[in-house]
Amino acid sequence: MNSTIQDAIALKTNPVALLWADEKPSDATEFKPGNWGCIMWLASGAAKGKTGVCSRETFGCFGGGVGMGFGDQYENFPGGKECFRHFLSSGNADSETGRQAAEKVKPFMRKEAHDHFLHGEGYFKSPQLVQKYIDSLPMIDIPARYVVFKPLNAIKNGETPRSIIFFVDPDQLSALVVLANYGRGNNENVIIPYAAGCQTIGIYPYREAQSDRPRAVVGLTDLSARVYVKKMLGDNLMSFAVPYALFQEMEGSVKGSFLERSVWKSLVGNK
Structure with a gap:
């Protein structure tokens, strides 16, 4: 074509x-x-x-799983959606659950990605706003x-x-x-x-x-x-x-x- x-x-x-x-x-x-x-x-x-x-x-x-239409893959994020909400915003370093999840995935992550997991990517002002973003996505x-x-x-x-x-x-x-x-x-x-x-x-x-x-x-x-x-x-x-x-x-x-x-x-x- x-x-x-x-x-x-x-x-x-x-x-x-x-x-x-x-x-x-x-x-x-x-x-x-x-x-x-x-x-x-x-x-x-x-x-x-x-x-x-x-x-x-x-x-x-x-x-990527969400983006390609394979359902709500954020449910499978290390530490669940709570850790994902913090990952995309303020980071997981202040949460015991988040620190434990970060330690668990550290051997499988690039250094930069692990830093983002702990300290956040800063793409949203708060974890609560990340949840609103997730809710707005046209998942399929x-x-x-x-x-x-x-x-x-x-x-x-x-x-x-x-x-x-x-x-x-x-x-x-x-x-x-x-x-x-x-x-x-x-x-x-x-x-x-x-x-x-x-x-x-x-x-x-x-x-x-x-x-x-x-x-x-x-x-x-x-x-x-x-x-x-x-x-x-x-x-x-x-x-x-x-x-x-x-x-x-x-x-x-x-x-x-x-x-x-x-x-x-x-x-x-x-x-």
Whole structure:
């Protein structure tokens, strides 16, 4: 499957197709069961041409399990949700339960991750606000065994993606925002929720896909995920996840649009 958008915005990497499947591709990259990993590595790998896959046993981290639609994996976080609430905010060092959990997981964690477990990532002001964040997430337990990331041009006949993910610079992001609104007659067809990088390419597009007028989802406001994507794809990138129905709509809107006019061409000329 090819993309007219890819050519029109001079995308340097492959658009990534996200699919649900009950069988995994034989050549796919996958984390080992129980091993830590970031889902954005799999998505970035697909942008560079390599298929990736994850399951309920191989989603890499608890937030990734939530983000890919494998239910509420925060329940399985070391020390439970209480420790997770403190991990994302003020840390577990002041709690006996938290200190015990930190000691238990220390042999299995990177030094930086263990420091975050004890002293917090500081992404929320309080553990109570973390719980409100969890409650707001559009969690789902998908009816499939695997989530697969494929370069769009590797999609075969009979495969229907759930969404298409672009990794874009500020100019390209601007163009995709315009294009998502181009045929709608209103101006709020793109959202930018605060969530983990994997959640903005997973459960949020899943939710939007259920709407009669699905919206695109901007991501990589997750600072931790930005670190990993920067190492694989370079700097100054955002993700733009498009439910498949909206992707088809946007593909059909390229011809005759601003993407063929001088303002865009002046921006895209040096890419």
